[in-house]
Amino acid sequence: MERVAVIGLGLIGGSLSLDIKEVFGSKIIGIDGSLENAEKALSLGIIDEISTIENLTNVDVVIIATPVDTVSEITKQVLNVISDDTLVFDVGSVKEEICLALENHPKRVNFVAAHPIAGTEFSGPDAAIRNLFRNKINILCDIDKSKKEISDKAFLIFEKLGMKLKFMKPAEHDRHIAYVSHLSHVSSFMLGKTVLEIEKDEQNIFDMAGSGFESTVRLAKSSPSTWTPIFTENKKNLLSSLDEYIKNLVEFRSSLKEGDKDEIFKMMKETNHLKEILNGINKNY
């Protein structure tokens, strides 16, 4: 793990760089479409040098942490130049498209499709932090399509960074993540949009935000550059989850309009079960 390249120096790429540098003492080669980002990452000590994809002929690992609609194309370019023992992995939030796109690439065995479930609502090199991945789940898709030396190298990195591994088929991953993650983001963004449209007086939003609004719209601070491609790449699954969500809101609205307290109470009581499910998070980790 002497030389590790990171393409995309935002929250995830930058945080991976910091951890890998600390844990393995690696030299980090940074690549970013924005020279400003790359230089900021260099000045923050996140990376050790700035380079380009063509120069990645002699590195141990390449991490692709760019917006999901660019991952397939960039990964192909990377696989075309790397050596036989270079591990390439991505960290994108949508997995079916990338796995399909690389299926027949001669260097497919060098690639691992990963999705570490970690992040904050912040973005860019400034948002990079140490230990972002400690005790977090990392979902690996189609791991049987990587050769053993490559998956072993990936497991070693993920383990040393404190991640817990979970294995899924790409389609299965995209379906689950649409409901549990992507829908949460849409829900939060649209809540924020609704309140901004109605509340012309921003002081009111500020004053009343402690009433539950602040945590519920936390995700609406997320980067549109990151999330627009995630939503469109996972369109099919996100549309289904949105349909279910809108259906439930319309049903709630109808119960409220009728003043059906029993039904409203029942819907909330059943949903309270999430308490036990989410408490597991603190219990097990």
Place this chain on the structure above:
Amino acid sequence: MERVAVIGLGLIGGSLSLDIKEVFGSKIIGIDGSLENAEKALSLGIIDEISTIENLTNVDVVIIATPVDTVSEITKQVLNVISDDTLVFDVGSVKEEICLALENHPKRVNFVAAHPIAGTEFSGPDAAIRNLFRNKINILCDIDKSKKEISDKAFLIFEKLGMKLKFMKPAEHDRHIAYVSHLSHVSSFMLGKTVLEIEKDEQNIFDMAGSGFESTVRLAKSSPSTWTPIFTENKKNLLSSLDEYIKNLVEFRSSLKEGDKDEIFKMMKETNHLKEILNGINKNY
């Protein structure tokens, strides 16, 4: 402030008791519809004795912290027994109905309609904590309908507990709070319901919750006994806010279906403005 009665010994009533006891050295007289709750509050040291409304003839303050659909009736009973210099205030999340219901009561001048914007997703006497109200906004409605000695006494308590006061008409309060608080709760509860319905495998919810789901559904852990009456008491405003929210979700869905990346990006970018508004929370307090 020697003798302070608190009716409704849950998160808000219990937390007020703890602070008032600490700050004013008051003796706290506790009343609750559930004897179990009252005894728990007594054993936790939140209150000093258990009593009933008929006995409140000789107290300095009565706080009404029961579910909002019971506040008007209980406040009337309290106003009927108290002395001329007793302050009575409620802490409910809906204000128009209560202000209307008490408008013509002969002791209306002893009443202050308050809504401290504070809370957690927990409930019951066990949930009571110290300093819950420090640096929080407390919205007072129709304060000109209280006599001066009474509003002065209320201001003193609120100030010593660290609250910042804001004044509104009841209808205005209910309209704003529907958008900023009540809609957040519905949004969160329905998100939780949608995910629970689809994800039969709870381990998946647990594993993926770090991806944004956990914070967005925090409010879905809230008490149905507290929130059912809030929603139904503020029905008119909540229906309007739900209509706006559903409209935005349907529009987002349509942009997603068409693959209109520019429009999706724009909606999110504009909503990002919440960052600056909410940052004020940390800046000013």
